[in-house]
Every structure is written in C-alpha cells, then in structure tokens.
Amino acid sequence: MSYEPISVFDMFKIGVGPSSSHTLGPWRAAQQFVEELRSDGVLRQVTDLRVLLYGSLAKTGVGHGTDIAVQLGLMDEDPVTIDVEQIQPKINDIAGSRRLLLGGVQEIGFNPPIAIEFLYTEVLPFHSNALSFLVTLENGEQRSSTFYSIGGGFVVKENETASAQRRSQPPFPINNGKDLLHWCIKTGMAIHEVVAENENSWRPEEQTRAGLIQIWDVMRSCMYRGCHTEGVLPGGLQVKRRAAGLNKRLLKGKSYADYESWADAIREGGNNFGYILDWVSCFALAVNEENASFGRVVTAPTNGAAGVIPAVLQYYLIFCERKDDADINGKILRFLLTASEIGSIFKKEATISAAMGGCQAEIGVSSSMAAAALTEAMGGTQRQAMMAAEIAMEHHLGMTCDPIGGLVQVPCIERNTMGAIKAITASQLALQSTPDFAKVSLDAVIKTMWDTARDMNYKYKETADGGLAINVPLSLPEC
Template sequence: MTSPAGSAERGVYVSALDLFSIGIGPSSSHTVGPMRAGLAFRERLAAQGLLRSVTRFRFRLQGSLAATGIGHGTPDAVIAGLRGYAPETVDPVLVHGQWERLAAGEELRVDEVPLRAEDIVFAPLSRHEGHPNSMTLSAEVDGVVVAEETCLSIGGGFIELVGPDPAGGGRRDREDARAGHAVPAHRYRNAAELLRLASSRSIAEVAWEDETALHGEERAREGLAEIWSAMRGCIERGLRTEGVLPGGLGVSRRAAAGWRALAARGVPRGSEESLAIYALAVNEENAAGGRVVTAPTNGAAGVLPAVLYYAVAESGFPFERIRAFLLTATAIGSIFKANASISGAEAGCQAEVGSACAMAAAGLTAVRGGTPEQVENAAEIAIEHHLGLTCDPVGGLVQIPCIERNAVAASTALAASRLALLGDGSHVVHLDTTIETMRQTGADMSERYKETSAAGLAVNVVEC
C-alpha cells in the first residue's frame, strides 16, 4: 500500500478526526471514499473555472469498486459527490437509489448536466497500478474532455489522487488535506517505537499530544466529542429500529428485538450480553445506509463503538475515559494503516474487522488500567486470531457475514483485553510481527477473497 505523502517525515500517526470519520453506510471504501472523490473532483473543476461549462460527466469504476459497487452504493456515492454533497453532512436519503433510477432508463442531473447509465462504466477486472479500488472521473465540454483524474480508495474513506496534486506534491491523501499538512508531535513507525515513547506515560497521552499538534486542543476535544456522539447515536438508533435491510437478501434487523429481550430480563447496559447487541445495532444501521462512523472502516464499524459503549455505559459515559479509549485505538489503528492495510479489498476482512478488533481491545485495556505493554499485547492477541479472514460479502452487500462478524469480533476484543490484563505485558509474539504477518497474508490471498464477492460465502449462499 502506498504510504501517505510525507509519512516518512511525520511518522505513522493518523488523526482520530480522520481515522474515525463520520459518514454514511454501507462502505467506507466503496461509499464514503468515492463520494469524497466525486466532491473533490467537483471542487477542483470549480476552482479552475470549469464547473459551469461542463456538459457531460463520466466515471469508470475498476476492481472491487466495480465488482461490488452496486451493492455498496458506489455509483450513488460518486453522483452525490459530484452534486456537492459530503459524507459527513449529507442526508442519506439524498444518496441512495440513484443507480436504480439510471439503470431503469431514467435521466438524472448533476446541476444542469444530464447523467445517463452509459456514463458509468464498471470494469471489475481492471486495476490502476495493481490497486483493487480505483476510479477515473472525467468532465467534458461539448464532447471535449477538459478534466480527468484517477484516484484510489484506500480504505476507511481515505482517497489518494494519482499523479501530481494541484499543489504540486505527488500523491495526496485526505489526512494531509484535512490536517493542512500539519505534523504530529511524535514520529514513530511501529508499535515498538510507540512503546518507547509511552515508557513513562500512557499511549493515549502520546496520541493526545499528536492531536493537539495537528488541530489544537479545543478542536481536538470537540472532534473527539463529535465522534463519540455519532457512535452513540448510531448504536441507540439501531437499538430501536426494526425492519428488513435493503438489497434483496431479506435480512431482518435483530438488534432492537434482542435489546427488548435483554431489557425484559433486567440485563444492564454494561453487561456482556449487551455487547453483541450494540455491534449488531451499528452494522444494521450501516447496512441500511445510515449515519455511521468509520472505525476504521464501515464494514467493521460496529466493533469499536460496541466495546466502547459497553466499557463506559455503567459509569455514565465519562468523557475522559471515552477520550482515552479513542486515542489509544487511534494510535494502534494508525500503525495498522501505515504498515499493512485497513482495506478489505487489499487484504481481506482481517484488515477491516481484524484491525477494528485490535483497536477495540487496546482501547478497552487502556481504560481498565492496563500498561502500554498490556495494551500492545491485547491488540496483538486480537489481530492474531483474525489472520487469514476473508472478505466475501454475499450479494455484494455489507450484511452477510459482516453484521454478525462485528458482533463476534466485539466479544473477541473483550477476551483479548482480559487475557492481556492477566499478564504483565510480556509476550512472545509482538504486535509489529503480527501486523507484518497480516500484510503478507493479504498479499498472498487470492483476489477472489478480497471484497469481490467472487468466492467463499458469496458464491456458496443462494441469494433469495
């Protein structure tokens, strides 16, 4: 995976405000990233004075964006971005269903520019520089292409523009753009270096210094509060919403009924039985295309919020514990993103649910008083037992096995934390070794098991 521009100079840390970005379902790489790509393309056209002159838009989806793009809402997302919508603020109702209308022969409009089904090309067997999630957008004026760019959706809603960026610096990704090229306070490349930085303090304190260097204390605190508010809101909406999820598989929501059953038995909010229900609630919201937080992706969005909600519900949701959890998870997630992947299209579900489980285990261990060494141990245990996990969504939808997989991973995060807290932090296999193993495993894994719905459950489950 190509590293972010300037990462060698600034270390691996990705701001929590970027790693946990607020968007819509069902996919960070297939929905949120493409929407950001469409919006960025529109903004560059406007900056160059070309937007008002455009008479036709076209875009080509390649690799996994094409293979599972319809089920993941990719065409809808690009159209929304071209219309000027951002995933953080758009009403999901304005996004979903656009491709269905085009496929039925209807003509849509981007501003005053007509858009037809033939303007969108699906090329599942194509790659750009070998990347599984690439797309090319173009704008024409009276049949002449006036702007064209290719970008990569690299997981978690992050995008990379291929070729020189407008500022003249090579590839540029969203975290650079959003942080205004500010740099974190610390430079570390892996977990071993992070532990040395945290030798006399917590991992959360190291991450907080990075956040304040990037955003300032006030904005960093506000951003973390917004992230938690969105996570909590997603869980609580999922706990009260019933019905059948869209997409044709006939998957019924289960979180609300499960929550009522627990309430009838007097089970408290912070119980272990509630943990799986919280994860189901988030991923049902995601599958329905609702408002979710990438953590670090949408397909894995239920693991970390469920574990965090479980950890702080009975104590009244104290913000300092929430902050410590999120910051610890961010530091661990940043190492995964820099040294392996958080994208199912690149490395299978080990990269999505596996990394989310490791981040959640780390955060839980931190707020339960674990040392930095115990935090690192918990993250290692969690990812070790996700190695080799494939991404084979049935029907190209983020439903089967994704929803239940998040619930199981939330329980695994709890088990990993408990095991780590039983020890003193010393262990044989270290997190950096396991992350490198995950990277190698992802490289060896067949493309058929990387979010293409071309193997595994996706071909062995009969769609009804």
C-alpha cells in the same frame, strides 16, 4: 522510513454506510473532482460526464452503493451532513430525469446505467479500488482524473500522496508499535497521552475534545437507532434486522425515553455473563444494520467494521464504569485516542482495506483497536494495551472478505459481534498477563497480517468471487 502523520479524525470519520472504501471513499473522490473543476474555473463548462469503476469497486460496487455515492458526491452533497432519508429520493430524481446538478450548479445530462461503467475485469496497478472521472467541456476539451479509495475513507489521487501527509510532524512521530512503546517509555505517558500531544500540535485541545465527543455522539446515536429499528435490510438478500428484537427481549418491557434512560435500563439488568454477551452482540449488530441501510455511521477504522469499537466502548461505559463518574467524557476521549493510534499503525504498516487484505484488515484491525483501548481504560499498562492489540489480531489472521451478493450484510454484520467479543477477551487476557513473557509483538503480528494479505487469493478480497459469496444461495436467509 517516511512518516505519515495520521490523526484520530482520519481513523474516525463521520459518514454514510455501507462501506468506507466503496461508499465514503468514492463519494469523497467525486467531491474532490468537482472541486478540481471549480478551482480550474471550468465547472460550468462541463457538458458530459462519465465515471469508470475498476476492480473491487466494480465487482461489489452495486451492493456497496458505489454508484449512489458517486452521484451524491458529484452533486457536492456531504456525507457528514446529508439527510440520510433523502438519499434515495435524490437518486431516484437523477434516474427519472436523467439529469444531474454537477457541483450543485451545473445541470448536465446523466443517465446512470450508461454514465457509470462497471469495468469488472480491469484492475489498475496501484490499488483494487479505483475510479476515474471523464468530462467533456463546451469547447470540446476532455479532462480526466483517477482516484483510489484505499480503505477507511482515505482517498489518493493518481500520482499524488495522501492529504494526511501534508500535516506537520508532531512531537512523537509513530510508524509502528516499537515507536509507540519508545515514546511511552521515554515520556512515562500512557498511549492516549502521547496521541493527545500529537493531536494538540495540529489543532487546539478543545477542538480535538469537541470533535471526539461528536464522534461518540454519532456512534451512540447510530447504536440507539439500530436497536429500535425493525424490518428487512435493503439489497435483496431479505436479511431481517435483529438488534431491535434482541433489545426488546433483553429489556423485558422496561420503559425509557432516550439514550440515557435506555442505558440505565440496561444497567439494571445486572452483570450476568450471558446478559453482557448478548448486549455486546446487540450493540454491534445495531451499528452494522444501520450501516447496511445507508445510515450515518463512523468509520472505525472502516464502515464494514464500524460496530466493534462502539460496542466495546458501550460495554465499558455501561458494565465497567459508574454512571455518575464525573470524568466520563474524559474516559471516552482516552478510549478513542488509544484506539485510533493502533489503527493508524496498522494502516501505515499493512492495510485497513478489505480489497487489499481481506476482512482481517477491517474486523481484525477494529478488534485490535478496541482491545488496546479497553485495556488502557481498565488500568492496563502501555505494554498490556499493545499486547491486547496483538492478541486480537493474532486470532483474526487470514479472515477473508466474502460478502454475499456484494452486500455488507452477510457475513459482515455478525463478524462485528465476533470482533467485539474477541476484543474484550484479548483485553482480559492481556490484563491477566505479563507482557515481558509474550512471544509475539504487535509489530510481528502486523507484518504477519500484511504477509498474509499479499498471499491471499484475490477472490477473498471483497470481490464476492469466493467463500460464502459463492457457496450460499442468495435466496437463503442469514440464519
């Protein structure tokens, strides 16, 4: 079996909502295409450009902002650094002027409703999320490239392999759960230590640490922002944001000025089960309400499931750890390293794309990642962490992706709260269990997930053609 070296920074990518496969992936594909034109020296010769969206990208592309992402990518805007408040004005400028600054340098005529075609009935064989770019040059020459957004912001060009595969093989190559356990047993290292050694083979340790702290900073900023933003989500469903109201009710008038004092105010509320449950839900809601609003989020492992891991990590830091812990940053790093490895195994052995596997591939995988990370953070063994990952996925098997109106709102936002709670429950079960007596392994549940994904009817795979997407009138509120 060939080895795919996936990094923690492949699983956790900073970007813009609402979807990693339908927004971030197409955005990156557009940037790659622009870079191709630039490298070939023909960028300034382009006179005409068309974009073709296939399969799931066409069916739910408008609700996921695929057309918006493609236009921003073609202008060479970066999802990591773009001012999210300027996204809609930039798109409005293109629509009004019918002009686009390709690669930031070549102005071309571009009327989005005509230049971007949604091919609802056409699906390319490699993956449901496909898009093609077609350009005409000054001399009449035509060029085209096709890309596949395969989930979690990963992009593959037709007839090429994923960029992650160009990394060198690390000291502890891992394709599945058996490999991970093998290295843990052979070295005596915890999961996060094995992962850290692999990451250190690709870059300096301090660079990894700084990158992971930045990942957590974006996660917690997103959570804090979501807990303090009211209003209605964009897209036409008229879904009211709930995190801010829940945050206000739970804090009962306590004052604070920033994230740290906010976290202190939450801690002061105690450890009542219902109180903690409400906060975990609030954290997850906040992130995914931001995601649905084209806010800055981190794929974990996808945008649609971006709220699970921040919510569980926030739960751990606030309710399970001392505020004055001198090693708090180290614990955050270890949590994220462990979570990323579980996610990478799912990607290698199955999928993290809802268009391929339904919501089990997003919320299910994120819950599994969070469960393993929390278990190790709470002092669990490597076997217990992997057991927690298995339990979390076992109870997400078969979950469909059926977004109402093609928007990452209903049922997606609430599903993040369920994924977070299931992760905590799975961790508690594993910590109170002896893995030697477990009947189901992590690899067995991953295989089962992939079998289920392949058996699942296409209409339950991010098409908005089945499930809640066709059984709930668009005029109804979420709850």
